[in-house]
Amino acid sequence: MTALLEVEDLRVAYGKIEAVKGISFKVDAGEVVTLIGTNGAGKTTTLRTLSGLLKPVGGQIKFNGKSLKKIPAHNIVSLGLAHSPEGRHIFPRMTIEDNLRLGAFLRNDKPGIEKDIQRAYDLFPILGERRKQAAGTLSGGEQQMLAMGRALMSQPKLLMLDEPSMGLSPIMMQKIMATIAELKSQGTTILLVEQNAQAALSLADHGHVMEIGKIVLSGTGQDLLHDESVRKAYLGED
């Protein structure tokens, strides 16, 4: 069986500076895979390359058996790869509902879109209560919910979440993580980038630790959670 996403020896550079220096990993359908690591490890760069916003200088990306290297960003989402970007990037001057509709920009099945909007409101009731409100007025956690809901509107085969817990209160962070667990139990395939290693690894089937552009350690979520070097470096234990 081939993996849903296969990344091989991926290299990405900003000018002469290589931010991702040849990483390889895969994501199977139905699993949650996480990339953890500190700031500047290349996690966000990796996701932005997968969704086509950045062009790799080398390596292969195969999604559903198809190479993504030559496909422009705006065509990648239609293949089933959705990206909830770091910093949320909701459209601030549009309403919550319009943000969700933009997530379904390429879909034509009106009843299906309405159903999925309802599903987003079931997943995040607060969004439903404020559907006519400008998205820029939401709190950080609510914006994160909207960004995730918007990414789901494209009915992705693979959902990429970049730092969903960034800048959130502990309570809001727990809520977001619980939602990711719920999506996982519904069978959504997720590639999760997180600085909160504890939360990410407890959810993930597989994890990869990135340091300055390379994957330095890989394993199942549980293995990494109990790995001594990971505990020291990322979970704050001496």
Next chain:
Amino acid sequence: MNELPQQLVNGLLLGSMYGLVAIGYTMVYGIVQLINFAHGEIFMTGAFGALTIYVYVLPDGTSMWIALPLMLIGAALVATTIAVGAERFAYRPLRNAPRLAPLITAIGLSLALQQAVWAWYPEAKSARTFPEIPGGPFEIGNVTIQTGDIFLLIAAPISMAFLAYFVMKTRTGRGMQATAQDPDTAKLMGINTDRIIVVAFALGAIFAAVGGVAYGLKYGQIDFRMGFILGLKAFTAAVLGGIGNIYGAMIGGVVLGIAETLATAYIADIPGMDKFGSQSWADVWAFVLLILVLLFRPQGLLGERVADRA
């Protein structure tokens, strides 16, 4: 002062013309943060496109009621072709260059278009006569509306309604809003932002072309320099209304048109100011208004605070 209603109507008409051209500045700026200084020349070439249809394509003596729609199509075709060509071959290669590069390109393009019309359009070294709509001026109460202005009175609100519908209700319009707010994230939604940029240039050109025809009908003649001052005024209108905001462009245009008309009409009545009321001071008052707005409300009348772009 029973001529005040007349002056207000004059200002409104002049301002609607500014507004039609301002839409192109504001739409392009909203999406690619480029001040397209060649937009005044897009307006000018639109007017020449309309003239070409009337003088060189249609048989002599064609009724204006048949000619006008065809002239509008000709104007829109010429203006759109030039604007889209400029985007594709002049601005797109500079998309990631420092901001100054496309700005200077725009100024260069503006001069090149003026000189091209001057050099190659038949008898365009001085002003050329624009066809007139037949029929006398219309009186409503004690307000007179010149025949040439009737077109503006009808075309400006229709254009604005069309634009509002397009931006708010169509898929491409929503893609445009998204691209203006956050281009990278718009791509993640599956929006082809390159195509959206072309649509913004094309739409701006169509409204400028309508403005160009309105100018010809209003003043009865067009020339290769007509886009320069009018372009500056329209740009002022766009900034006045809040650059990036399409409703702001129209409102900015109307406010500018009315302010300019009233200043020209009444400033000379103020004791000691009699020198400053002539038509040649109208441009000065328009730009004084711009400076005042920039001092006290830099984001423009309807503008968003720049901070929420971050």
